[in-house]
Amino acid sequence: MIWSLQAAPDLSDKQFDQWSKLLEDRAGICLSDQQRVFLQTQVTMRMRELGQTDYSQYYNRVVDGVSGMMEWSVLIDRLVVKETSFFRHRPSIDCVLQFLQQHIDESSFKDTFEVWSVGCSSGEEPYSLSVVINDTFDTANIDPYYGVTATDISRAALTIARNGIYPQRKVEMMEPSIRQRYFTQQDNGRYLISPELQDRVCFNHANVLNINEMPSIMQDVIFCQNLLVYFRRWLRHEIMNAFVDRLKPGGLLVVGLGEVVDWSHPEMARAPYDEVQAYIKKTEAA
Template identity: 30%
Template sequence: MSSLFSKTITLGRELKITDEEFRNLRDFIYEQCGIYVADNRKYLLENRLGNRLKKLSLRDFGEYYYFLQYDSGKREELKKLFEVITTNETSFYRNPPQLKVFQDNILSEVIERCRKAGRKKLRIWSAGCSTGEEPYTIAMIIHELLGQDVGSWDIRITANDLSQRVLESARKGVYSDYSLRTTPKEIIERYFDSDGKSYTVRPEVKRLVHFGQINLKEKSQLKMVERSDIVFCRNVIIYFDDEMKRQVINAFYDNLKPGGYLVIGHSESLHNISRTFKPNHYPGAIIYQKEA
């Protein structure tokens, strides 16, 4: 069912989630991946999980909770659960003012710092990359800044997400007009091939990006990411409670090299979450920095 607010009908009747079922599933989801579903969003689980119950021929949300814990197919179902509870609304060149600051101020400074140190090596982490628009955008901006010199650099953009399904889509690098709705025309012409129906990211952009599944709840997985010059985590921590936000932000701090930068969503803030980062104010954006 396409609408988040539509009624869920299973086995010929309207299926409602009880308060106990909601608490059990909400706590289970939080324990697995850190996403917190507030009490006033009970409808979200009711609507998004309804089709999973229908697919599995389960009678109610209590049976689904039991299935996630004890059924032999629980591991595969957990992947499906991650897919339906995460939101993947994104586009190329999303929030242009913030990306302009990233290109003109942040990335330019980091590249110049690397050059002065005699180190043509750049590491960027896109945590919560969804279907790939963000890391590919970063790769295009790098191409714009470095031009023909890009081939002489050791560049790796690590792009992670919780959902295997969106990662499979990201690796293909094929997109519709809708994904490019905020992309400058000249960028589309330079970095995409089109057959008139879809747009495919060109190989020179793809080779900078490496996709992999990660659960931001798992500290051991976060520690395995190579230390970064810049971390992007836009419109992700809004799904976490304060404790989980602090845990993730601290992991980003530990991952960043001294002087490195953290880019979060333009409507997000580290206020009351972390005082370890220095907020740098620019027109249209605040970028957080780990002091050297």
Template identity: 40%
Template structure:
């Protein structure tokens, strides 16, 4: 019996080390179609090796020996929903850091500092980070809004929502703990104000900022059902690059619907070209791609 167990273990070990066969055209198209149908994300042909690598890693983890068997597990297996969530987390790029796009965050600060003070005193500012990954972006927005409120000598009346398709990313974001590498290049005063030492050589966001930020799992394909409305600031960077041009426009239209009149929409540079979203007015700085939603009497 022990000998048989050892033989089985050896066989499993051999399979785990064996390279999977290359994905053929039909298999790649099948996965490509599934991803686009469920998430809207488009995997171009030059990213086939990226897909093969990430599928292969997961297939080895669960002992699945062919792309077709794994596809069937994802589509109709008993644990299909959970397995799909795990795979989506692997396929979405989550490399981000605090204050990643300094120009864009400077624009957000300028926008807040030029709002009528009476407006900021009476109504909470609502910001939304779309495709927030592990939370660096929404926490950065919260820090900026807090700095602006301090500068204006106002109570910190604001809230930030972060949304992402990846449940594991959302769970990391809620935890609010990060390696020191994520803070590279960040102003030392801001580090001291908004972070404190945590376990295992990490740092964590201070409670005064964490309590201003909430997180929700959301697929941008389902923006029509999103509960976010009347947002003052919507920040959506490094997300639209994964979608076809026509779908990018559809997503931006949906986001614009969720802006309050006079609200600010910030995208990543180059993510939307040669198109003017209806009802929005381009913000002048050339190095930031952003729009203000027109007031009803400006339509």
């Protein structure tokens, strides 16, 4: 029988450990035993595409030099959860709005307003942030002076993000005023994000575990939701500490509610926003 029609052989305990260790070492993602079937399905689907029949041989291919890195970038795209939506957690987006509004009210801008969306998936999160930032500058009658850096480990997700074209069902859940202002419906019914926002968001491939791949400019806001939840607790804390080093004094760090527990940092204070887990970096005067 040809391989593509055969049922995939089960991953042995040793093979499961080997593959999940690779995933955790390289991407931080920690799989539970219940996710064994998921891992097996994704790996065998990719092996079928390559006509490969042996888990160990395929493993060796993935870890082998430059060609292995290219194969890894295809496989990792299948192993990450990329679920996202526009305005996914509205209170967190609104807290960025309030933070910006406060800066505008206090005229405390020294330079451009920089925002980093970490684990941005197919772009809905950074574009949602751009919508509120753009609107807030607009209402205040100030020339928008901001940039959003959006990073992810999945190249496939980043391609969708850069194209900025979304299915009707995703866009129609948004307020009509936002849709009308920032999207254009195409002949096929899909929606294209406006160049006004597209020009503001810079998408980059980056692994959050790799400190060298973090944006080099200091950020006013770091927004990281539904990513740290896949990591072990100690790693979440390490990444939070690295975020602090990338924040301007007075900057805002927003994470998913409940995604980080028992974390504190001498330079950070919990921000007073309802239903949001956010921290402000202390200024030297504080």
